[in-house]
Amino acid sequence: MLIDAHHHLWDLSAVHYPWLMAQGEPRFFGDPAPIQRDYLMDEFRQGAEELGFAGSVHIQVGAEDGWQEAKWVQALADDAPDWPLAQVVFCDLTRTDLEQNLDLFQSLTTVRGVRQIVGRAPGEDAVTGTNDLLDDPRFLRGLQIAGDRGLSFDLQLIPELMEKTARVLSRAPQTKVALCHAGSPHDRSPSGLADWAERLKLLSELENITCKLSGLGMFEHNWTTEDFRPIVETCLEQFDPERCMFGSNFPVDSLYSDYATLVNAHRTLVPEAVHPQVFGDTARSFYGL
Structure with a gap:
């Protein structure tokens, strides 16, 4: 079974997403205007099923109320029993009532993990201050608590944060971590990619981290398949196929290509012998699908 390990869905009338409502920002x-509309299961499944996918993982996507979003995704899954759907929810791991909050999320059968973004891009991070999580002992404790409960953590960050993040994650070895978007290599120059690859080793050496081949178009919009080659090959080399999984990052990456073009680019770059792992087995094992 092929699994898309990283995508989003949203209904703007059911859940409030501040960033999707903000026009002209x-x-x-890039410019989010083309995706500032409903993106629902039927549209996602149409593209995914045409490429042979038969299950997926929904990743939280900046809802104002993470619980409201999680309940909405659960309802989608309940309404589509023929489509195995797991979800990763937003949870502030520094909150004082973390245990109670996780109890609530784990009452939903689709919940497999949590995400709290550590880094998106240098410019935005300078404004949001989200990088400060790495210096907060409550964040580390939250990671440990999530792992103790059998919940995974989806990690989104930029290469500049990998060294500090590796030190934090080394203290939560029981927590399974999914590295989103291959660690967001935003500098695609030869020297930028070399620096990313060197920093990535600090994470790939931690056995509890699995890498997502996802979101590679976010920092290179007019991409070709060859543009992705050094990233995909480095991830496969450092993590091995058993710790790599494909995710479309749709509809965000629909800003740059259609679903078939994106999937086929990854199929070209991933050796055919390891397609079963990268396009299905790794995600199925990691997220319990």
């Missing part, structure tokens, strides 16, 4: 990944 460019983001680090």
